Amino acid sequence: xxxxxxxxxxxVDIPLDAxxxxxxxxxSLGVDRGETLCVVGESGSGKSLTALSxxxxxxxxxxxxxxxxxxxxxxxxxxSERRMSELRGDRMAMVFQEPMTALNPAYTIGNQMTETLxxxxxLSARAARDRVAELLDRVGIPAAGExxxxxxxxxxxxxxxxxxxxxxxxCDPDLLIADEPTxxxxxxxxxxxxxxxxxxxxxxxxxxxxxxxxxxxxxxVAQRVAVMYAGxxxxxxxxxxxxxxxxxxxTQGLLACVPVPGKITPGAPLGTIPGMVPSLIGETVGCxxxxxxxxxxxxxxxxxxLPVALDLTQTARCLRLDADAA
Amino acid sequence: MSASxxxxxxxxxxxxxxxxxxxxxxxxxxxxxLAIVAxxxxxxxxxxxxxxxxxxxxxxxxxxIWHAHGTAAHLLGTDGLGRDYLSRLLYGARISLLIGLxxxxxxxxxxxxxxxxxxxxxxxxxxxxSFLLTVRLSLPVILVAxxxxxxxxxxxxxxxxxxxxxxxxxxxVVMRSTTQQIRRLDYVAAAxxxxxxxxxxxxxxxxxxxxxxxxxxxxxxxANAILLEAALSFLGLGVQPPLPSWGLMLSEAKPFMFFSPWxxxxxxxxxxxxxxxxxxxxxxxxxxxxxxxxx
Amino acid sequence: xxxxxxxxxxxxxxxxxxxxxxxxxxxxLSSDVAAAIAGPSATAADIEAIRQHYGFDRPLPVxxxxxxxxxxxGDFGDSLYFRKPVLGLVVERMxxxxxxxxxxxxxxIALGVPLGVVAALRPNSWIDRLALAVSVIGQAMPxxxxxxxxxxxxxxxxxxxxxxxxxxxxHFVMPAITLGYYATPxxxxxxxxxxxxxxxxxxxxxxxxxxxxxxxxxxxxALRNAIIPVVAxxxxxxGFVLGGSVVVETIFALNGMGYLAYQSIVQNDFPVVQAIVxxxxxxxxxxTLAADLLNAWLDPRLRAVSGA
Numbered sequence: 019x020x021x022x023x024x025x026x027x028x029x030v031d032i033p034l035d036a037x038x039x040x041x042x043x044x045x046s047l048g049v050d051r052g053e054t055l056c057v058v059g060e061s062g063s064g065k066s067l068t069a070l071s072x073x074x075x076x077x078x079x080x081x082x083x084x085x086x087x088x089x090x091x092x093x094x095x096x097x098s099e100r101r102m103s104e105l106r107g108d109r110m111a112m113v114f115q116e117p118m119t120a121l122n123p124a125y126t127i128g129n130q131m132t133e134t135l136x137x138x139x140x141l142s143a144r145a146a147r148d149r150v151a152e153l154l155d156r157v158g159i160p161a162a163g164e165x166x167x168x169x170x171x172x173x174x175x176x177x178x179x180x181x182x183x184x185x186x187x188x189c190d191p192d193l194l195i196a197d198e199p200t201x202x203x204x205x206x207x208x209x210x211x212x213x214x215x216x217x218x219x220x221x222x223x224x225x226x227x228x229x230x231x232x233x234x235x236x237x238x239v240a241q242r243v244a245v246m247y248a249g250x251x252x253x254x255x256x257x258x259x260x261x262x263x264x265x266x267x268x269t270q271g272l273l274a275c276v277p278v279p280g281k282i283t284p285g286a287p288l289g290t291i292p293g294m295v296p297s298l299i300g301e302t303v304g305c306x307x308x309x310x311x312x313x314x315x316x317x318x319x320x321x322x323x324l325p326v327a328l329d330l331t332q333t334a335r336c337l338r339l340d341a342d343a344a
Numbered sequence: 345m346s347a348s349x350x351x352x353x354x355x356x357x358x359x360x361x362x363x364x365x366x367x368x369x370x371x372x373x374x375x376x377x378l379a380i381v382a383x384x385x386x387x388x389x390x391x392x393x394x395x396x397x398x399x400x401x402x403x404x405x406x407x408x409i410w411h412a413h414g415t416a417a418h419l420l421g422t423d424g425l426g427r428d429y430l431s432r433l434l435y436g437a438r439i440s441l442l443i444g445l446x447x448x449x450x451x452x453x454x455x456x457x458x459x460x461x462x463x464x465x466x467x468x469x470x471x472x473x474s475f476l477l478t479v480r481l482s483l484p485v486i487l488v489a490x491x492x493x494x495x496x497x498x499x500x501x502x503x504x505x506x507x508x509x510x511x512x513x514x515x516x517v518v519m520r521s522t523t524q525q526i527r528r529l530d531y532v533a534a535a536x537x538x539x540x541x542x543x544x545x546x547x548x549x550x551x552x553x554x555x556x557x558x559x560x561x562x563x564x565x566x567a568n569a570i571l572l573e574a575a576l577s578f579l580g581l582g583v584q585p586p587l588p589s590w591g592l593m594l595s596e597a598k599p600f601m602f603f604s605p606w607x608x609x610x611x612x613x614x615x616x617x618x619x620x621x622x623x624x625x626x627x628x629x630x631x632x633x634x635x636x637x638x639x
Numbered sequence: 640x641x642x643x644x645x646x647x648x649x650x651x652x653x654x655x656x657x658x659x660x661x662x663x664x665x666x667x668l669s670s671d672v673a674a675a676i677a678g679p680s681a682t683a684a685d686i687e688a689i690r691q692h693y694g695f696d697r698p699l700p701v702x703x704x705x706x707x708x709x710x711x712x713g714d715f716g717d718s719l720y721f722r723k724p725v726l727g728l729v730v731e732r733m734x735x736x737x738x739x740x741x742x743x744x745x746x747x748i749a750l751g752v753p754l755g756v757v758a759a760l761r762p763n764s765w766i767d768r769l770a771l772a773v774s775v776i777g778q779a780m781p782x783x784x785x786x787x788x789x790x791x792x793x794x795x796x797x798x799x800x801x802x803x804x805x806x807x808x809x810h811f812v813m814p815a816i817t818l819g820y821y822a823t824p825x826x827x828x829x830x831x832x833x834x835x836x837x838x839x840x841x842x843x844x845x846x847x848x849x850x851x852x853x854x855x856x857x858x859x860x861a862l863r864n865a866i867i868p869v870v871a872x873x874x875x876x877x878g879f880v881l882g883g884s885v886v887v888e889t890i891f892a893l894n895g896m897g898y899l900a901y902q903s904i905v906q907n908d909f910p911v912v913q914a915i916v917x918x919x920x921x922x923x924x925x926x927t928l929a930a931d932l933l934n935a936w937l938d939p940r941l942r943a944v945s946g947a
Contacts, residue, residue: 073848075844075847075848099853103847103850103851103852103853104850105850106847106848106849106850107848107849107850107851108850111848111849112848114841114844114845114848116841119840119841119842120841120842120844120845121842121845122842122845122846122860122863122864123842123864124863124864125863133849133851133855133859134849134850134851137849137850137851137852137855138850182845185849186848186849475650475653475654475657478650478654479654479657479658479661481923481927482654482655482658482920482923482924482927483658483661483916483920483923484878484881484882484885484916484919484920484923485882486882486883486885486886487882487885487900487915487916487919488916490885490900490901490904491665491904491909491912491916492665494904494905494907495665495666567778567779571781574781574783575781575782575783575886578783578886579885579886579889579901580905581904581905591781594783594784594787598787601787601790601791602791602795605791608784608787608788608791609788612781612784612787612788615781615784616779616780616781616784617779619778619779619780619781620775620776620779623775623778623779624775
């Protein structure tokens with residue numbers, strides 16, 4: 019399978035009054051054609067910024083650096099804004115978290131959808147409408163024809179998110195990034211949207227990069243998983259490996275927090291990870307997780323752990339693993 | 345004294361405040377210029393080399409000192425009737441400031457009272473006051489001011505009263521909305537329940553909270569009043585000659601403006617600077633007292 | 640939307656009525672109308688005769704209703720100075736003032752909106768500061784002084800434009816700049832703040848994520864939402880501009896309603912003054928009504944709420 023997206027040592031710095039915020043630190047990951055990679059982490063872990071980096075949609079004052087940032091063999095780190103705007107919506111697309119505000123209230127659904135096609139393809143008005151209707155149908159929105167002349171405020175949150183997905187798939191992109199696409203929806207809708215994403219990914223052969231904080235989502239959708247903490251990837255692996263044999267203390271902690279029916283004793287306290295995410299302003303020395311880590315030792319305060327390959331598919335950043343491997 | 349200065353936190357806070365105030369360019373500039381104009385006005389009798397009403401037709405239209413024909417006796421030259429321009433300018437500052445402050449006071453009183461009443465009592469009173477506001481906003485102010493002044497013959501007092509009775513709209517809006525906000529707060533309801541008098545509640549709760557908005561509006565209206573008076577006097581329907589209102593000076597300078605342009609440049613620049621200073625001061629107060637700036 | 644419009648219209652009518660009341664009583668109560676009509680050389684008997692002829696001895700409310708009736712039919716009486724019907728005088732001068740108003744507002748929009756947009760696109764840049772300077776200067780500059788300066792430099796020194804009269808389009812340039820400049824700051828500031836807010840909205844991020852060209856994102860998506868309050872503001876500013884025409888027309892000797900108003904005030908020709916005050920007020924009321932309705936219509940969310 020050809021690599022669709024390759025990210026090597028991506029970092030994003032945001033200059034603040036109080037100092038430089040190292041929001042994303044040397045993140046490396048890759049998405050292949052037709053596979054789903056889930057990036058999971060709590061808020062503030064840098065996962066959204068990673069996604070925005072790929073799309074080139076970082077806020078103006080953010081500084082992005084990467085050893086490699088390649089989409090379909092093309093170097094997008096050095097691409098001009100004009101080239102990026104050609105790629106966005108066409109070869110790569112992104113669905114955001116908040117469907118209620120993601121659409122422009124002043125224009126109809128049809129208008130906002132067809133403008134993507136007009137931008138990237140030469141289609142007649144009729145052909146564009148047909149394509150839009152086809153995609154609305156594909157995402158499970160009934161009566162597509164009527165929707166075209168409706169305004170966003172006339173649609174519910176779940177419908178709006180479906181519209182967003184349809185809109186982003188109009189030009190048949192190779193990579194779809196979804197940043198917490200179901201977080202703002204209620205549980206039943208969550209399940210529907212996730213199922214929809216899985217289905218679409220299969221049908222269209224998309225590479226799907228899905229960002230979430232919810233392990234339940236990961237279990238349902240992912241083929242591979244990257245766990246982020248404090249701006250770094252602390253563990254990657256196949257979804258089976260991560261769930262069955264998590265090697266990084268943070269991943270282990272995360273899994274312990276999730277009650278699995280049948281495996282917990284009623285009345286026993288749920289797992290927690292004590293402490294808070296450290297501030298990423300200024301330089302971080304040693305391992306960022308050490309203050310909350312149950313198995314930290316004194317080297318953790320001094321040395322910054324590098325990724326250790328545990329087997330062919332799994333890597334983790336932990337000095338303990340270094341030590342074990344040694 | 346020694347106790348408070350010895351307190352490092354207090355010293356720090358004062359220093360920070362001072363830095364913020366003087367660091368704000370607009371506020372500093374505005375305050376400085378306003379202070380200068382105020383000094384001009386207060387010290388006019390001391391600073392003026394001549395009597396501003398003293399005409400001398402043998403010394404008409406002498407240019408300011410930086411011109412070829414200027415003299416040191418008349419630093420800013422003389423006008424069409426031979427009166428010293430610098431002296432008239434200094435005394436003119438009195439008129440502008442007087443008009444600005446008195447009009448602001450009157451319209452502030454009217455608008456503020458109406459606004460507080462409307463905001464506090466709501467209901468019918470609010471509807472009546474809002475209607476009054478809409479009517480006032482439908483009047484073309486310059487025209488009505490002109491007509492009103494003409495009806496009772498222009499003078500300084502008339503201008504102040506007419507403008508004071510016309511420019512209260514922004515005060516009303518600010519005090520009304522502030523009062524409404526305060527009104528809804530729980531502790532006001534508590535105070536009412538305990539039986540505190542309305543006046544007391546208004547004085548102790550509404551006023552302090554409205555203060556910074558009020559200052560911003562007050563500066564706006566003061567600037568507005570100064571500009572309007574200048575316009576009225578320029579058209580001959582405001583302050584009457586021989587008073588040295590800057591607007592009047594501009595009007596008197598019109599016949600000579602092509603050959604003696606300084607006659608319109610100088611009073612114009614003074615008006616512009618004064619109004620600019622007041623506006624910047626108001627903006628500065630707004631910026632400095634914005635929520636982030638509080639305590 | 641319909642009920643909203645009807646309610647606003649009713650309010651507008653009520654306001655117009657009140658303004659007419661104020662206008663009527665202000666004149667009647669502050670001077671002896673009969674004496675003014677009779678002229679300076681009239682005797683007491685003449686004045687009394689005029690008083691009876693015009694019905695000034697009737698109770699005020701009756702006079703008001705009578706006057707109102709005439710006014711609604713377009714009969715504003717005769718000008719004391721020109722000895723001609725006021726309506727004709729005003730109508731004759733209206734095109735000049737309307738033209739001046741329109742051109743001034745167009746100037747203000749042409750200057751204010753682009754400045755506001757660019758300032759929002761590059762906050763804290765030099766162009767943002769330039770826009771701020773334009774705004775601050777525009778608010779502090781006495782309009783009549785600005786007009787005089789323009790006459791002095793553009794009209795006389797550079798001889799680019801005529802300095803008085805209203806015959807050709809050139810005669811409107813300097814007056815329009817003078818008036819328009821006063822309306823620019825508010826328009827620029829509102830455009831800028833609206834754009835800043837619009838540009839930070841989620842739907843802009845979506846538009847960029849779709850790969851739309853930057854220009855299109857700014858104009859089609861951001862500006863469209865930012866401009867809504869500006870349209871209403873423009874209507875209100877047009878009202879102010881019309882009011883400010885009194886001063887500007889007088890300086891430039893433009894033969895419009897404003898100049899007529901000034902001349903009439905100086906000559907104590909109060910039927911004309913009354914008529915112009917009423918006309919301008921009517922314009923204000925109509926413009927604010929239009930502004931409110933435009934606001935409601937342009938903002939699709941408001942439209943949804945009011946059931947359009």
